[in-house]
Amino acid sequence: MCSVSAAATAQAAKPPTVAGELKRLAAEGKLTPEAAAADRAIYDDAKATAAKLTGTRKLELGGVVKDLDGMAARGSFATPSRLPALFLTLQRNREYWASQPLLAGGARLSFPGSELVFQLYPGHGLQIQWLATFGKLNGYWTGGKRYDTRAGALLDEALPLATERAGGLAWEYLFPFDGQNPPWVSSLAQGTGLQAMARSATRLQRQADVFPIALRGLGIFETAPPAGVRVPADDGAHYLQYSGLPNLFIINGFVQSLVGLYDFAALTGDPTARALFDAGDVAARKEVPTFDTGAWSLYSRGSSQTESDLGYHKLLRDFLTQLCKRTATIQYCSAAQHFTQYLTVAPVLSVLPRTLTARKTGTLRFKLSKISRITVKVMRGTTVVATMAPGVLGRGTKTLTWTAPKKTGAYSMTVTATDLAGNTASATGEVTVKRRT
Template sequence: MRRTPVVLLLAALLSVGVAVPAWAAQGPSVGAELQRLQKAGELDAATADGYRKTYSSAKSTLKKLSGFRRVQLKAVLANVDATAGGGLFIPSRLRAVFLTLQRNRAWWSASPLPYAGQRVTFAPSQIVWQFYPGQGWQIQWLGTFGKANALWMVKTRDDDLRRLLDEALSLATQRAGGIAFEYLFHFDGGRPPWVSGLAQGTGLSALARGAVRLKDTKYFDAARSALGIFKVPPPAGVLDKTDAGAHYLQYSYARTLHIANGFTQALNGLHDFATLANDDEGHALFAAGEAELRVELPSFDTGAWSLYSRPGVESDLGYHKVLRDFLRGLCDRLTEDETRGAPSSATTSAPSTGGTPAGAVPAAPAPDPKLYCDTAQRFTVDLTTKPVLKLSPPSVLRAKRSGTVRFTLSKVSTVTITAVRRGAVVLRRTARLGRGNHEVGLAPAQAGPLLIAVRAVDLAGNAGAAQATIHVKPAAKKHKGV
């Protein structure tokens, strides 16, 4: 669907009621928190004054804005107020907090209206920002580290890679006994600041690769510090201990939400760091997560499509491909480990263009990659396999009486049900349906044969169909009393 300012305005109107939560409104103000940190010697006067100026400028700009622009900046200010009110102002967090406010004040003052999900950078900065309707512009850490990994693959952009990694580290927050790359906005029920195992894992890959490519161990040190969120449970971290090992959560605020693609990519990042740095703790964290993914992964494979999360949300087309690609990455990494063997000592060398750098050897025996390779291949096949429909028409159906036609569907699809009598369509219904059992109600007006046709088109465009003819009996005669 083409995105337009009108569409975005409608989205914004749904979020006009941006307000500081009651728990934060009762806490200290932004000014009071900055003064507290300055008095404690945790912020120097110039830095504190700079943050005050950014905040007051944003408040002044807000008064001049209306409509869509006002909604976005008001939301960003509300997040800053809530962070202060919740006692969450710590020096390492404030640079990202006030940079976010600064970027939004400048954008909503004069720049064009963006579309939902648009990503930009603000030259000469390398950091990737994304627009979230109702939350303004926010640092997109997954996109930022994805960009870093892309720069690493080019091989001729080392200066840009160094600048990006250095800038990212300057915006990291002290959290969970190390550093973390925090998201500073409300998202899907989570309130800021929260972290993501998916984004942090992608960051581990970028930092470890950068350490080797740029021959600078400070990036190994940073990656080692970034392991913190994988070692502690929510809300500080993303560790969910299990009987098999550990699941690393996609969102630190969603303790029970297991998302397959985020977990897999977190493991890819842990693997890259552990292998390149030959880090014992990294190896242990990867091993615990891989043991759990080996248990969990079959439950994300329906046999016809992938699940995005458990207990049963099917992936959309994009997330199905993302999970397939992340599994391919894990397959490649473990296959390379298996090929090299796993002696007790390890060395590091410059990375290759593949998933795991050439010459780097893991410290422990490599897990069997077959599960991940095979699952990725099945998910590829799913993209060209038509949905399977099984139609169960009623054995008896009478005119002018309600009945039910039941059917099963193998994977999420757009389903159209059509009823035809003597060449004329008497019923047509279309809906997006997930896998499993479904039914449609019928109340035929006349007796005679009724053709029921069901057609399903999956998210990749593959079509399946089934049909059956129901013989509708005449309406039952009414019996008169004596």
């Protein structure tokens, strides 16, 4: 039989649960008994509903419950201001998956009577998409006074959902993403949010109630990951797109966070916001040119270096154009101009001569200037002897495996590349097949 102390130790070793954390917070006076009971009811209802569902509905609602359980177990409930967003997310998923139509991954929607944008992340249900939500608020600002009522309603929903974080406030993402455990934050979403909130508050004459909350949103830009997004870089600071991925530098998110900080500083007159922009500007002036390949743009550097897809290439160009308009900085203006030009320039190809042995597997090689969709034909005279379609390949020297035919002699290899903007080029080179020894 276990001793009392052993049993207590075993109990203490168990990870915290949602129910246990709500009870603890109420007992400590950090959550009212009524709020704790309401959140517990949402949780119990969601679990009971998930148990009755099947297929995709069960998977999605169950995924949200599982994510919430994981956050409780990791101690995330220690920040009570996080609970409103957590339990709103759970409640919305319970409402949706009980009866509403199935959705494609990435689908976005707003619930009746709400301006918040939710997005489906398969396996994790519907989650508040803060970048899309703040983009919507920016859209209302751009659209003019006829959207003022809706902009005010969105502000009223978003402001109370900020969480205490990094010595300030943050609008957090509450689901796992790219290896990050929730909650995590994004400089892209937060920078856009600060911009949108300051714009709307100014138009609606709500500076008194919005600015004090928005100003606290600067905390993540002053704080290192994982709580914040600030990484020292080039005598300044890089602001991470993902707080949980400190070695991944995504340029479009960084540039747009600077646009947001610039506008926020201009509208609020806040010196801290301006200093944060200046620190990012120092780093970005050196960083932006390193994302220009001479033929296309890079999406990321650091732990993963990849070229932009067409959407991200144009998005980066547009963000740089906005930063160029605000600062007239040559690095931003030149990069925006280059990235526009690259949309009309065909790939540059060269086929590297190869000598292969008959009936043996070898490699064919060619060089490619930018990410493109590739097709390859190998011919002997006018006869096609092989066709390969490796799909979309990134820039650099590419290698394809090919088993040479038994006939020796000269063959030609033609590589055709169509870049993501639709520009096409071809190059031909010689492949020699020699006799087996």
